[in-house]
Amino acid sequence: MLNWKNLDTLSSYAELQKVKAVNLKEVMTGENGAARVKNYSVPMAEGMAYNYGAKAVDEDVLAALVKLASEAQLAEKYEDLYNGDMINTGEKRLVLHQLTRGQLGQDVVVDGENKRAFYVEQQKRIAAFAEKVHSGEIANAAGEKFTTVVQIGIGGSDLGPRAMYLALENWAKTKGLLKMNAQFISNVDPDDAAAVLRNIDVAHSLFILVSKSGTTLETLTNQTFVMNALRKLGLDPAKHMIAVTSATSPIATSPEYLAAFYMDDYIGGRYSSTSAVGGAVLSLAFGPEVFAEFLEGAAAEDKLAAEKDPMKNPDMLDALIGVYERNVLGYESTAILPYSQGLSRFPAHLQQLDMESNGKSVNRFGEPVDYPTGPVIFGEPGTNGQHSFYQLLHQGKDIIPLQFVGFRENQIGMDDTIQGSTSQQKLCANVAAQIVAFACGKEDENRNKNFEGGRPSSIIIGQQLNPRTLGALLAHYENKVMFQGFCWNLNSFDQEGVQLGKVLAKKVLAHETDGALKVYSDLLNI
Template identity: 40%
Template structure:
């Protein structure tokens, strides 16, 4: 196909010109929303979710132009190629097969002469067996008692997605096991966990693809030291999730079990793999984890097969491109009106910002503008009492509201002011979306609201494992579609690597000072030299 460059393509100029027409007074959302047919025209149902974008700053011409952009960018074909195992991660020459980890079809996917799905099925089989043995008491702690605490030791993609799912499905955690996460090397994190768990009944899951991640390895070393001090054989209280043949894949002398992960699944896309599978199966039971996988697969199939005009994650991605690159909104918020989704925004921050925060295209050419959007969020109604003053009157940012029709806890709610808690929650969700769009005029400027602030509403029927799987897949597909539209690679993260390299240099200097108190950090830049001296003195400068 012809060369595609987002900022140089004629579609870009057409959309940029069209964006100017939406500045007209009659294109304000308060006027567009008076159309009785708008809701039907700007909402879509599919993959087990419902998506309403009627309060976005778009009209039919906008969407026609955006679908034309999707066509010339060939995003659907690229998404299919990704699912089939083509090496779409061009900078690292890798496939991106997170969807294969939750595919229940028998269709093989060849990666370098091996069936990737067969390997993933073997991992799932091992996870099922291990989690069942823990729940049945066949695998016990070294003192013969059942494990009661599971702690995930990993950072970034090794825990954020799993933490989101674990929080979302806490209502289904009936295995008498608590799940916690030890991410970075802040000693406060380890100290807090160690002070509240029984080490005799705690299982540690150390997750690192290379088994060289500095933060994770430092935590593993500390765990082994503390277990040894308690007279506990660490190899009976640790399992690893790592790549085959890595330093963490060394057999029973090192850990109870090792579960393999693969370089064709990046960390931030890895919840469906052993990264999420081992802890979530222990926390929820394997069957519920499998239900989560099946829900994700349902949305995967929707993203692969639905026509663009009915494709939820593609439409959501097009709206991101529209809001960011044409209407000039650099931020976006995710506001779930369901507290079990409290960690969704944190997960999507990494998923999307690490994937799409890029300044070059897939051919290594500089973009005219950096890609990506700043994502943040907080559950409603908490967010209303936190940062919605800015949302209504300060710098505008698009919002994705999320509503759940049926809460996890079915109980007598009472009727305060004539409504139950779930109804009150929905009243607030709908009110915020409406107020942002319509605004309000007032003779008092401090009480005037400009409106015309875009939002969407994503609706889930419930928060069962299948629904949470659909939601995870929706945001993964949305992220990837955005990247294909911008023409960037969503599967590398060299910006993260730069920080690691810089930290390594400073770590070496700190180690030298530990070995020799006379080391003066002369090789360190002047500003960091002051900070390192401050660190070793434990005092603020005079």
Template identity: 40%
Template sequence: MAMTLRCDRAPAWAQLQAAFETAGRQFDVRHAFVDDAGRFERFSQEAPHVFADLSKNLIDARTQELLFTLARECGLEAHRDAMFAGEHINTTEDRAVLHTLLRAPADAPTGPKTANELREVHATLDAMLAYAEKVRSDHTITDVVNIGIGGSDLGPQMAVLALAEFAAPGKRFHFVSNVDGHELASVLRDLAPEHTLFLVASKTFTTAETMANALSARRWYEQSGGTDIAGHFAALTTNVEAARQFGIDTTFGFWDWVGGRYSLWSAIGLPIALAIGADGFRRLLAGAHAMDGHFRSAPLEQNLPVRLGLLDVWYRNFHGFTSRGIAPYHSALKRLPAYLQQLEMESNGKQVDAEGAALSIGTSPVLWGEPGTNGQHAYFQMLHQGTDVIPLEFVAVRDAAHDLDGHHPKLLANALAQAQALMVGKLDAGGHKNFPGNRPSTFFVFDKLTPESLGAFLALYEHRVFTSGALWGINSFDQWGVELGKVLAKDIEPRLASGDIMGLDASTAGLLKRLGTRA
């Protein structure tokens, strides 16, 4: 299996350090536009369903060429090809990484290691979409409640909200993830059992938060007079037997090579299919597949996910930027920042490389954001005048899906103006109204927000994260950091009732006394 060379061990690394000291540290993008009339064309690119303007970033042609050299020295292309071929690049779990197979057409050319998997993918997809159409035509079901957490919640919730324009009327969608009972209780308050379908999304059917919510939902259903659990509950799981013991007959599974944060393309995406229909879901897959093809075949110099991933390395490891903001200028994309947080930070939030050696360079930045224009009245103050430089990414949609006069031009004008203001700044000798400018941003444009453009953009981000993770030499496809807190919670939960603090540190013991059960 192809392995990558860690970027800080590649020959181009020293050249990039020299380039940063001589030109990168004091780089001024405003001067770069003056010196290069073709900068916008050189640093912008059309990819499947997505246009990206990278020209306002702190990078020049020489640095970009060195980054492409770095990618080749690290073996990025071979590592990418190994993923698509079904090699076990998730080394710590000895698994393949084949989420791209979930959106490949049934007749897509495939290698010997993935042919059987592709057949299984389409058998499951066809069954899931047939079920979705059946439920969509059942007008007695007015409410769908998805119970999951992490990838079993963030992806479906984000996509259902994003594609609401394409949803059939007559069904409401609710998402419950938090083990905090207030969330589930607030959803159940307005439901009728005979009109509700519950989806329990857990690969193992053992996820603590999900199963606590699922058991409470079943109890509510029965106490409210419901008698047909099998007809009002479905499971997205590979543990068919556990689902059957719960009372569920309808199950759709997926595979161990599908990480949770890459799972909305699988049966976990059933809420999306219920919302936008089988055709809409296939369009979502098609958009992602188009971006897969771009990532797989475009030369590095014209490969948008690669260019973004290399820019992330440049910013994180040379400029020392520890954070990146994302501002979608479309209210339907309100959950996009949360979705991308998991995708990037759970994938690349690692401190050792794939061999277990400690890293001396930074990995995942903190990713955060809020829809524009809301964010302008919140955190943009810091972006413009704060002491930290934080690259920002704008996502804009050219065509509105509404006919309210005057709104969309105002929205787009705000997006364009904020990106411009971050770059150009404004001089004020008094200081308080001084905008330093030269603050970097990337600007993404969709012609329309459609299943295809959303699918392509999400795949773009997946491959971007793959690129930076590959150069850092880390395994982007495990998430052991999620586990420790879960283990400790199992020990602490009974102590809240018993008051037992034996063996606990003083802080945890003191807080447990404060929060424990009162007689």
């Protein structure tokens, strides 16, 4: 029997608050620090590891977090989720994104349909379509191969798939596996669509419209923009466009598309990169085999997340330490700092994943909670961030926990020695230096040059950013957010906070405004 209780009603949380705080600067100095870094590490899937040696935790804090995990029934709630319980209480829906990449528990059957079989069927349909596009069997009106794929979507239909494509683009080029270049149109600002169309060969481009409902205002507006551009060039939009939508949407059987692939209501947009939403564009860009490897990496990490012992479960442990930092230490933000250029848009995806999931002030029953919930997420890839906002991270008044991601090898397989070291060695040297600098600081009589230290961080380390490690990394963060939502007793799978602005925007466009809304509308010449 599951108990859904607020964090502040749990006896283990009261115990956690009484545990003596760790002096991070002290424990990270000298040989003590070396021992922590070696010992405070948990294996992840695909040869990766979650290292929390530079976090402000010790054996006492960790023991309290293990008790919290048990009392909050984190493992049991995850098990219920992947076995098909109705976890999304706000919309009364199942939560099945893990099922797009593997079967963790029992069969999930909805209205007589096996959902795992449904997701596999869509993956097979996408793979077959992609192979026909790559072979030229499906071609443009002139019988010429499509060379570019353009995804039209917004929110989870853009951020995740875009981040995943960028993460693998350079790797695929190096391996000779880039089948088609990919571009993305998301912003309803016409400058976005116009810029993409100017930079591609439209006649050799295949467009993917992604909208679960088939009614998303921004996406349909951009679709029309693209269709008009195709017609102006004398091209038939129906021969240049496919759809990813629900089977019951108005565009599911429309003759305006070459093909339609399906998703369902049990996968939220921000969790949809391993569904048809990411599958279509990634399979067309890299080939179905690469997308399959991506799914296998995610499935392997999901399996680790089912481990009941938090000390052997990297996703759960990362989540618990985050709860400790947010609710006991009082840290309001978290910076995601990937030292890999391929992950340039990964922090933007994690912003939506985390803040849309756990940016809530009521629990899963609609009752107000009296404790902080999801943190503010931001980040940029290193080393660019070091020359930007790291000043505040090092010497600002607020302590902001940090999550680094680093790889021992680059994606290109070559790296010249320049001034005694390779570029990859320089990159990794900066990661190591920053972790210790944040934790230990530096004393200086000149206060302007003094670093207080005590700034906690963790790092996920892998050998190379490739489809399997990317899948594992994505699943790690999805599971971390899920476990934190369980701790806070939130529904992490709806997003009512994005709806009010949409409603008011429709009123503005219909000229049904008064008060401040009318004045702003007039100022913007609507």
